[in-house]
Amino acid sequence: EIGLQYGADRLGKRYDAAMQKFRENRLGAFIHWGLYAIPGGEWNGQVYNGAAEWLKSWAKVPAEEWLQLMKQWNPQNFDAKKWAKMAKDMGVKYVKITTKHHEGFCLWPSKFTEYTVTNTPYKKDILGELVKAYNEVGIDVHFYFSVMDWSHPDWRYSIKNQEDEIAFQRFLAFTDNQLKELATRYPTVKDFWFDGTWDESIKKNGWWTAHAERMLKELIPGVTVNSRLRADDYGKRHFDSNGHLMGDYESAYERRLPDPIKDLQVTKWDWEACMTLPENQWGYHKDWSLSYVKNPVEVLERIVHAVSMGGNMVVNFGPQADGDFRTEEKEIAKAIGKWMQKNGECIYACDYAGWEKQDWEYYTHKKNSVYMIVFNRPYSKQLTVKVPKETQIINAVLLNGEKMKVTETARNEYNVGVPKQDFQEPFVIKLEIKSSKTSTNKYQEALT
Numbered sequence: 001e002i003g004l005q006y007g008a009d010r011l012g013k014r015y016d017a018a019m020q021k022f023r024e025n026r027l028g029a030f031i032h033w034g035l036y037a038i039p040g041g042e043w044n045g046q047v048y049n050g051a052a053e054w055l056k057s058w059a060k061v062p063a064e065e066w067l068q069l070m071k072q073w074n075p076q077n078f079d080a081k082k083w084a085k086m087a088k089d090m091g092v093k094y095v096k097i098t099t100k101h102h103e104g105f106c107l108w109p110s111k112f113t114e115y116t117v118t119n120t121p122y123k124k125d126i127l128g129e130l131v132k133a134y135n136e137v138g139i140d141v142h143f144y145f146s147v148m149d150w151s152h153p154d155w156r157y158s159i160k161n162q163e164d165e166i167a168f169q170r171f172l173a174f175t176d177n178q179l180k181e182l183a184t185r186y187p188t189v190k191d192f193w194f195d196g197t198w199d200e201s202i203k204k205n206g207w208w209t210a211h212a213e214r215m216l217k218e219l220i221p222g223v224t225v226n227s228r229l230r231a232d233d234y235g236k237r238h239f240d241s242n243g244h245l246m247g248d249y250e251s252a253y254e255r256r257l258p259d260p261i262k263d264l265q266v267t268k269w270d271w272e273a274c275m276t277l278p279e280n281q282w283g284y285h286k287d288w289s290l291s292y293v294k295n296p297v298e299v300l301e302r303i304v305h306a307v308s309m310g311g312n313m314v315v316n317f318g319p320q321a322d323g324d325f326r327t328e329e330k331e332i333a334k335a336i337g338k339w340m341q342k343n344g345e346c347i348y349a350c351d352y353a354g355w356e357k358q359d360w361e362y363y364t365h366k367k368n369s370v371y372m373i374v375f376n377r378p379y380s381k382q383l384t385v386k387v388p389k390e391t392q393i394i395n396a397v398l399l400n401g402e403k404m405k406v407t408e409t410a411r412n413e414y415n416v417g418v419p420k421q422d423f424q425e426p427f428v429i430k431l432e433i434k435s436s437k438t439s440t441n442k443y444q445e446a447l448t
């Protein structure tokens with residue numbers, strides 16, 4: 001291993017209570033809300049099908065013109081309690097909120113920039129209202145924070161000369177001030193999810209990313225920080241030059257997931273994926289007909305896929321400029337909540353089972369139960385289960401209590417029957433297992 005000053009501060013997973021809670025939460029929601037919700041993907045009569053929160057970039061709008069949108073920021077239908085109820089009913093255990101996205105507009109009354117909610121017709125501290133409302137219903141709040149800040153004159157993509165260097169160090173000091181502000185104003189925050197950290201300027205300042213993680217952990221004991229913040233002494237990101245994960249969980253799975261057969265290495269560390277409903281859109285876009293919108297089962301499939309590999313999943317919502325949510329998002333949240341109400345036992349506090357994946361889809365594991373979450377109902381009416389050596393299935397029940405037939409079909413192989421009723425939605429079978437040394441060898445090995 002090479003010596004690093006700004007590499008991983010810790011090897012292996014964290015097992016303190018705060019990280020256990022982060023891990024056991026499993027299902028979260030993302031909220032992407034900012035000035036970009038006002039134009040909703042359209043600028044000067046042209047609609048862009050790229051990410052709506054990147055409209056400033058697509059339409060090449062200068063910062064001072066873009067920030068004029070603050071004059072229109074007045075979400076009259078914003079009701080933090082309603083947002084909290086929607087999240088509670090969806091069954092999410094935490095919500096990640098964009099405190100400041102790349103545009104530089106702050107949802108809290110920051111003292112270090114004029115581009116905040118204070119200087120809008122709305123005036124009030126939106127972030128404070130949300131932290132209070134979510135916490136009141138037992139939902140943890142995580143902060144999304146974009147280091148890249150298009151509103152700040154000292155932001156640099158790269159450091160070409162001494163002038164850049166001096167400006168960027170001022171920018172990092174400004175960022176420290178905002179992070180300290182967030183950590184001290186909202187001490188119940190549980191996580192910082194950094195974004196906008198891929199540019200040369202940050203990779204050349206790995207020291208600052210290590211300092212930012214350490215500063216937040218001093219200010220808020222137990223707080224978690226994502227790997228995307230981190231660059232090491234040599235500009236290596238997420239994993240340091242010795243291959244060790246930096247931060248507390250890997251955060252590279254954005255709109256994609258690890259392969260359930262080829263990428264089993266991710267089960268060795270904590271990780272969190274995030275996903276959108278229409279492919280490109282995190283912020284509010286007025287026209288969702290421009291791309292495919294995932295249906296509830298497709299969202300569930302991604303949630304279960306992540307948990308089956310020992311990860312968390314965060315489903316994104318992009319509220320409207322008026323502070324209400326579009327109907328499609330309310331419907332998805334309701335459908336997910338309905339399924340989670342019945343089947344959440346196979347998600348919350350569950351982890352990777354380590355069993356060989358089958359075509360009917362995913363396993364999750366908790367204590368001495370293994371859950372089968374069936375997305376693909378086989379015409380054979382038999383669900384193949386290959387167990388690890390010296391493992392026996394004691395019994396199998398549907399989460400509604402219906403007993404399922406279990407037939408041993410070969411060494412360490414079983415068939416589990418499917419429910420009589422076709423629920424027209426993914427269903428969950430809970431297997432009670434025990435390890436058994438005495439495996440009868442009634443099955444002969446083939447001679448080939």
Ligand SMILES: C[C@@H]1N[C@@H](C(=O)NCc2ccccc2)[C@H](O)[C@@H]1O
Binds near residue numbers: 195282
């Ligand atoms: C969590 C997401 N990360 C931000 C982002 O900048 N992603 C990188 C990206 C944005 C637009 C086109 C390609 C790649 C998006 O705007 C969301 O905040």
